[in-house]
Amino acid sequence: MSEAGLPPLPDLEGDRGALARAVSRVEAGGDEARTLLDAAWKKTGRARRIGLTGPPGAGKSTLLATLVPLLRGEGKTVGVVAVDPSSPYTGGALLGDRHRMARSAADDGVFVRSVASRGAAGGLARAVPAVLDLLDAAGFDVLCVETVGVGQTEMDIAALADTVVVVLSPESGDGVQAMKAGLLEIADVLCVNKADRPDAATLASELEQMFDRGGERAWRPPVVCTEGRREVGPLREALEAHAAWLGQDDRLQERRRRGLEQRLQRLFVSRVADHLLERAGERLKAEAAEVAAGGISVETAAARLAKEFEA
Ligand SMILES: Nc1nc2c(ncn2[C@@H]2O[C@H](COP(=O)(O)OP(=O)(O)OP(=O)(O)O)[C@@H](O)[C@H]2O)c(=O)[nH]1
Ligand SMILES: [Mg+2]
Structure with missing residues (x-):
């Protein structure tokens, strides 16, 4: 079917089907995507953008599945973009995150989309920033994007998110890995997940020490402990604190300006x-x-x- 007759920007706020189709158009790229994005652009800037990154299996999806209902409880609408690692066999998206977030699926105030990284060498899928812009224009209050922080992607997420949450778990020396990968440098909030595991407190205090030794930063990232499936309150509070800090002077505008430049x-x-x-x-x-x-x-x-x- 020809899309030529469509208005540049369909009714993204009222019609979830239209939104899903618009996201697919943006993912496909090309002239049609750009027409849509040009129309959406002036409506962006209202959503708060949160990026979650960290090693595979740290608990990012689990945290989101608990955080999203919490945000909904506050009356906020939430868009979630999960960037899956591309499979070397099919290049397709893995749908695991979708299933885990099924709890939110029946709710019209939540929109979840998996985007395949499709081997966009060393970086976030090209479409991800554009999909976020579209969801922003569609009026969501909060946008969450999940990426696996293993390569270049973490640098990209810093350009997209107002707040970057680095999620670590006490398993497999996550702390040292994260430091090596430069993850700590882009963290606005450090989240030690799996607080029910015995080594969580140790990891948290190691991270605190790393930040203490790391010298002055305009914003000292708080280290919070969470239990993905039920206790994410400390993360919620840290997000609030960072939002309040960004709200002072023109910090948020400055951060977004730099992010756009990088994009x-x-x-x-x-x-x-x-x-x-x-x-x-x-x-x-x-x-x-x-x-x-x-x-x-x-x-x-x-x-x-x-x-x-x-x-
Ligand atoms: N014990 C414990 N297990 C957890 C906790 N949070 C998550 N898990 C488990 O850890 C595993 C990985 O969780 P995910 O949420 O899929 O992790 P992820 O970071 O999204 O993983 P990728 O998307 O593959 O990078 C799952 O089996 C979760 O049930 C927690 O707080 N405590
Ligand atoms: Mg995940």
């Missing part, structure tokens, strides 16, 4: 890269063959190509 930069670079790869395809193969034959180093081949396609 723009990434989109620009990935477009240019796509374009160049397309143009340089044959030459790349030829250079690779020469490298393989032992003629020149990879470095020299890359420099040569870069110079050739510079303009």
Whole structure:
């Protein structure tokens, strides 16, 4: 069916079906997605954006499944975007998160969407920021995005979220891993989940010490302990505290401005890269063959190509 007759921005607030279709259009990308996003853009900026990241299995989805009803209880509408790790076999989205959040599924004030990362090399799926913008325009009060913090993605989430929650669990040396991966640097709230496990308190105090040694930060991230399935109150409070802090002066505006700049930069670079790869395809193969034959180093081949396609 042709979409040409559709208004630029359908009734996203009143019609959940229309919203779901609009999200799919945005995910598909291209001109149609951009028309929609241009129309949605001026309605964005109202939603509070919370990002949850952390190692696989730390309890991000479980926390959200408890936090979302809490927010609903406060009268807030909530959009959830879960970015699944792409499967090397199918590239499709894993639906686990969806099922776990089924409790909220019957509620019209909650919208849950799984987005496949589809191998967007080293970064968040390109569509994720756009989907968040669309949900923002649709009037949701709070937007939550869950990503697995294992690679580049954590840096991207900092550009998207007003508040980044890094979720760790006392298992498998999460604390040390997180520090190595640079996760602590982007954390606005540190959430030690699985507080029912014996080592949780130790991990929490280790993290406190890391922050104490880490020098002055304008915002010292609170370390909170949660039990994903039932006790998320401390996380809720920490989110409130960070929101209050962001509300002072023009901190929130400044953070969002920097985030937009970063998004723009990434989109620009990935477009240019796509374009160049397309143009340089044959030459790349030829250079690779020469490298393989032992003629020149990879470095020299890359420099040569870069110079050739510079303009
Ligand atoms: N004991 C205990 N188990 C928990 C707690 N929170 C979550 N879990 C369990 O930990 C496992 C992983 O939880 P998820 O919520 O799927 O973790 P996740 O961080 O979303 O995992 P990925 O999406 O794969 O990165 C599940 O079996 C949960 O039931 C908790 O507070 N205590
Ligand atoms: Mg999950």
